[in-house]
Amino acid sequence: MQKQIIKNIKTVLEFYNALGFERLPISFISNKLQGANKQKNSSPITHHPSLDKEAALKALREEIGECNRCRLSKDRTHIVIGEGNPRSRLMFIGEAPGKEEDLQARPFVGDAGMLLTRLIEKMGFKRKDVYIANIVKCRPPMNRDPEKDEIEQCRNFVERQIEIIHPDVIICLGRISAQTLIGNVGLKITAIRGKFFDYKGIPLMPTFHPAYLIRNPKDKWLTWEDAQRVLERLKPRCRMQDT
Ligand code: SF4
Structure with a gap:
């Protein structure tokens, strides 16, 4: 130890x-x-206004390298780090790349990604304005849930991304993302969605994963309600980008 x-x-x-x-x-x-x-850990993340966020993300990517810290490295095609505006005030975090994401090395580009893009646009932003990432960076076989030890091996990377980007709000897409960042594996997404939690001083809103919404379209309006709460939180500063 x-x-x-x-x-x-x-x-x-x-x-x-x-x-x-x-x-x-x-x-x-x-x-x-x-x-x-x-x-x-609930200590607030220190904000460094002068940090070169592009350079910090690039250094993090280099540090991750061709990672084989967990068994998910075996079947992946690409590591999917994340993409978007490093100075965004809004960050979306899902659980893991799927088939399309693994092939294209980009997060949320399959059917669920199209639905996420529509949500982002409905909120009044462009996809390139926000930052999108996942808890684990390699696709679990057959799109199964990432396992506890895989999450533990990989979570440092998403935590570092959050630290660098330092958004005003994080939206967790689905149970695993929310459980990991809130630090409680017993939480049910139906019980916590729509409520703000704290991630090291940053408001965190859990909502349904877009893949769930494709299977359960009747719940889309609940995610829209959650998104509207996030928009209210972002209102005091109307710019989408940090400076
Ligand atoms: S999931 Fe994360 S820890 Fe595991 S191999 Fe991929 S990058 Fe490394």
Whole structure:
């Protein structure tokens, strides 16, 4: 355990050193240590207005490399990191890439992706204005749910994406995304959707996964209700991009 903690600290220091930071706020380190201990962490993420977000995401991608940290590496075609505007105020996070996403190396590009794009446009944005990612970056075989150990191996990457992008609101698409970021695997999406939670100081709204909405179109209006709550939260600053 101690060796793993030291390794995690070293990785974090190298990452921020590569971005040009000469020293780190203590919260960065304590967040990582708590993550290493797999404890729920509610410390707010430190916002760094001067951070070059493109460079930080690029450095993260290089760090992930041709990852084989979990068994999902075996059957994937591509690692699907995420895409969109690194300065977006709104971030969508699903659970895992599907077949189309695995082939194209892009998140949410199949039928569920088309539905997500329509939701984004109905909210008044363009898809390129927001940032879209998943909890795990490789497709689980037969589109099964990612397993606990796979999520634990991969979650550091999405947490780092959130830290870099630092959106004003996160929308979790589906149960697994919400359970992972809220830190409670017992939560049911039907019970938590439409309510704001806190992810390290960032409001987090769980809603249904678009794939579920394709199977249950009668629930689309509930997701639209959730999206409207998010729009209310974003209102105080009308720009879609951070500066
Ligand atoms: S799912 Fe994540 S941890 Fe597993 S191989 Fe892919 S990138 Fe690595």
